[in-house]
Amino acid sequence: MKNTDTPEKKETKKITFPQEWLVPVLAVVTGLIVGAIVILVSGENPFVAYGALFEGSFGNPLDYVEGFKSFFTTGDTQLLLRAIYPFTESLVTATPYIFAGLSVALGFRCGLFNIGAEGQFFVGALTSAYIGYSLTGLPTIIHLPLAILGGALGGAIWGMIPGYLKARFGAHEVVNTIMMNWIAFRLSDWLLNGPMKSSGFRPVTPNVEVTAELPRFFPEPLRFNLGFFLALLFAYLVYWFLFKTTLGFEIRSVGANPDAAKYAGMNIIRNFVLVMFLAGGLAGLAGSAQVLGVDHWVGQGFSAGYGFDAIAIALLGKSHPAGVVLSALLFGFLRSGATDMQSIARIPIDIISIIQGVVIVFIAAPDIIRWLYRIRVKKAEDTVLTRGWGK
Amino acid sequence: MKKLYFVMAALIVASLVLAACGGGAASGGDAIKVGEVTDLGGIDDKSFNANGWAGAQKAAEELGVEAKYLESTQQSDYAKNIQQFLDEDTNLIVTVGFLLGVDTATAAKANPETHFAIVDYAYPDCFDPAEEGKSCGSTTELPNVLGLTFQIDQAGFLAGYAAAGSTQTGKVATFGGINIPPVNAFMIGYEKGVMYYNEENGTAVEVLGWNTEANDGSFTGNFDSLDDGRSFAESFVQEGADIIMPVAGPVGLGSAAYCQESGACKIIGVDVDWTVSSPEYTDVILTSVLKNINVAVYDAIKAEVDGTFAGGIYVGTLANGGVGLSDVAGASDELKAGLDAVKQGIIDGTIATK
Numbered sequence: 001m002k003n004t005d006t007p008e009k010k011e012t013k014k015i016t017f018p019q020e021w022l023v024p025v026l027a028v029v030t031g032l033i034v035g036a037i038v039i040l041v042s043g044e045n046p047f048v049a050y051g052a053l054f055e056g057s058f059g060n061p062l063d064y065v066e067g068f069k070s071f072f073t074t075g076d077t078q079l080l081l082r083a084i085y086p087f088t089e090s091l092v093t094a095t096p097y098i099f100a101g102l103s104v105a106l107g108f109r110c111g112l113f114n115i116g117a118e119g120q121f122f123v124g125a126l127t128s129a130y131i132g133y134s135l136t137g138l139p140t141i142i143h144l145p146l147a148i149l150g151g152a153l154g155g156a157i158w159g160m161i162p163g164y165l166k167a168r169f170g171a172h173e174v175v176n177t178i179m180m181n182w183i184a185f186r187l188s189d190w191l192l193n194g195p196m197k198s199s200g201f202r203p204v205t206p207n208v209e210v211t212a213e214l215p216r217f218f219p220e221p222l223r224f225n226l227g228f229f230l231a232l233l234f235a236y237l238v239y240w241f242l243f244k245t246t247l248g249f250e251i252r253s254v255g256a257n258p259d260a261a262k263y264a265g266m267n268i269i270r271n272f273v274l275v276m277f278l279a280g281g282l283a284g285l286a287g288s289a290q291v292l293g294v295d296h297w298v299g300q301g302f303s304a305g306y307g308f309d310a311i312a313i314a315l316l317g318k319s320h321p322a323g324v325v326l327s328a329l330l331f332g333f334l335r336s337g338a339t340d341m342q343s344i345a346r347i348p349i350d351i352i353s354i355i356q357g358v359v360i361v362f363i364a365a366p367d368i369i370r371w372l373y374r375i376r377v378k379k380a381e382d383t384v385l386t387r388g389w390g391k
Numbered sequence: 392m393k394k395l396y397f398v399m400a401a402l403i404v405a406s407l408v409l410a411a412c413g414g415g416a417a418s419g420g421d422a423i424k425v426g427e428v429t430d431l432g433g434i435d436d437k438s439f440n441a442n443g444w445a446g447a448q449k450a451a452e453e454l455g456v457e458a459k460y461l462e463s464t465q466q467s468d469y470a471k472n473i474q475q476f477l478d479e480d481t482n483l484i485v486t487v488g489f490l491l492g493v494d495t496a497t498a499a500k501a502n503p504e505t506h507f508a509i510v511d512y513a514y515p516d517c518f519d520p521a522e523e524g525k526s527c528g529s530t531t532e533l534p535n536v537l538g539l540t541f542q543i544d545q546a547g548f549l550a551g552y553a554a555a556g557s558t559q560t561g562k563v564a565t566f567g568g569i570n571i572p573p574v575n576a577f578m579i580g581y582e583k584g585v586m587y588y589n590e591e592n593g594t595a596v597e598v599l600g601w602n603t604e605a606n607d608g609s610f611t612g613n614f615d616s617l618d619d620g621r622s623f624a625e626s627f628v629q630e631g632a633d634i635i636m637p638v639a640g641p642v643g644l645g646s647a648a649y650c651q652e653s654g655a656c657k658i659i660g661v662d663v664d665w666t667v668s669s670p671e672y673t674d675v676i677l678t679s680v681l682k683n684i685n686v687a688v689y690d691a692i693k694a695e696v697d698g699t700f701a702g703g704i705y706v707g708t709l710a711n712g713g714v715g716l717s718d719v720a721g722a723s724d725e726l727k728a729g730l731d732a733v734k735q736g737i738i739d740g741t742i743a744t745k
Contacts, residue, residue, distance in 0.1 A: 200526065
């Protein structure tokens with residue numbers, strides 16, 4: 001333990017240093033500016049658009065005032081609930097992003113590129129749904145944890161397969177996680193049309209039992225549920241695991257330099273399999289939280305590409321759990337706020353994808369940001385995200 | 392550098408201020424408000440969503456209603472988008488597709504003053520032990536929801552008749568995405584149409600890919616794999632078919648691409664006129680089975696404007712223009728006359744299409 005202490009401290013110190021966050025923050029700001037230009041070029045008013053985006057993601061400040069007023073004068077919660085609805089919806093949208101972002105970030109820390117989060121998300125969601133609707137008569141205290149655990153395990157196994165293939169046969173995880181995605185998509189097509197189909201003709205699963213639902217904190221239509229806090233808890237757990245345990249240190253060492261790690265006597269093969277198992281489990285939890293907390297059933301097109309956006313979130317968050325939570329919140333607010341932007345400002349939802357894309361380009365090529373904002377590079381060192389082919 | 396920060400800060404403050412003001416100004420005007428919530432296909436799917444939106448736009452132009460749409464990018468967006476329109480006091484909310492069936496019913500029951508129209512779905516939809524509000528929308532008809540349904544077997548029948556009258560090899564084919572009523576209704580009518588042509592003309596045209604008696608046929612199992620469309624078309628051609636009707640959304644474009652490359656087959660489009668939605672394949676498109684969702688949506692909006700909106704079920708037929716067949720490419724005068732006669736027969740009720 002003792003010999004691992006020093007590098008740990010160094011690492012955490014470096015990560016929390018504000019300079020580290022300058023590029024991501026400026027990338028987001030620049031992304032929004034580019035988005036504004038695109039909106040302007042398409043003949044709309046970017047202020048109106050971003051105003052609506054803000055209102056859609058945080059709520060209208062005036063509504064809050066009204067809501068609190070009526071709550072304190074009459075005790076009526078109706079208006080207040082309506083005021084906080086947009087904000088809670090943003091948190092609901094951010095929840096699967098946090099889980100999936102952690103999944104990809106964990107992979108990056110070990111030098112693995114987990115493109116399979118989307119497939120793991122599907123498998124996790126389907127497993128949770130199955131446990132959720134097939135078991136009846138269980139108390140919540142047993143049923144809910146069982147359904148969550150099942151989802152995590154489903155995703156974990158889906159992630160472990162490419163991990164094992166890489167460790168055992170040297171098959172590149174990028175190729176195999178992509179392939180596992182397709183298997184998951186087609187598997188879900190089949191399951192939804194066959195064994196898991198509910199009564200009626202719609203290709204959807206039955207609803208999960210009430211005992212398997214993640215509890216919601218407010219009445220309909222507010223969907224804010226325990227899943228968000230679970231996501232935060234897991235973000236902390238991943239942080240603790242990566243930075244406070246020996247195993248976490250090993251994983252980061254393998255990610256930073258597999259040859260050195262091997263020389264230091266670390267078991268690279270075991271770490272690859274373990275990390276993919278855990279990463280898959282996190283992505284599975286994303287699906288699990290979505291089905292048990294929000295939808296309660298699974299249909300075709302269950303995911304809005306959470307697993308793929310997760311790659312961007314992990315990059316933006318510099319593969320640090322805290323960074324992942326922040327960027328997941330950003331994506332959640334953007335995605336959720338886009339509903340108002342679509343409706344009030346009549347800006348297509350695709351503009352959000354443009355903003356996200358631009359942000360990622362700047363993250364991937366930080367020199368552009370440094371050049372744009374005249375930032376001098378202090379140390380020519382960057383987090384190693386993945387290794388090339390054949391390693 | 393400092394200037395840049397200042398400009399950015401000013402921009403952010405300005406947008407916040409505008410955001411605060413935006414809320415009050417949004418609700419103005421007395422025009423009837425119509426909102427369409429799409430399914431996952433998006434507003435430019437060249438099919439259901441786009442077609443419904445075309446109807447709404449026409450209503451906006453001709454009737455002066457205020458029309459908006461919200462695109463759903465995942466299933467949890469359905470309820471959220473409906474809620475958005477409810478918050479904006481929308482008069483008529485049009486939801487597209489059966490996947491919105493439960494959320495539409497739930498919202499309709501909670502908001503009896505708001506009118507809804509749902510494309511390709513109708514209530515009551517709870518039959519089995521399904522639980523209301525969960526696996527299905529409603530056990531009863533909802534007074535504020537109009538289900539927009541289509542007797543597509545009528546148009547499918549015409550397509551089958553046209554296919555049988557155009558085939559060179561004596562075999563025509565069809566396949567679907569998945570075996571559900573909205574899909575196989577096309578195929579049932581198609582097979583019937585071919586049979587009717589055989590009876591009338593003493594021919595023996597065969598149908599591949601669907602058998603109404605067995606209630607089964609060829610299905611890709613999905614609505615998005617163009618590769619499946621290609622391979623299904625290829626195997627049908629190998630079995631001797633030269634006309635194919637793919638009832639699987641964009642999957643059919645894969646079939647059209649195969650037909651164009653091989654020159655061995657013609658395609659019958661579904662839902663919309665494919666020579667308009669996919670003009671690059673015009674040379675291989677024989678005709679299209681039209682589900683005129685735009686007509687149905689327009690009619691629903693018109694009823695809302697006239698104050699005559701009533702819940703229940705709208706059935707699009709050949710008679711009211713809700714369904715139809717586009718022009719058949721290269722049809723002989725004899726075939727055209729035959730199609731007209733058949734169409735009249737279906738409208739009169741002398742020809743059964745199911």
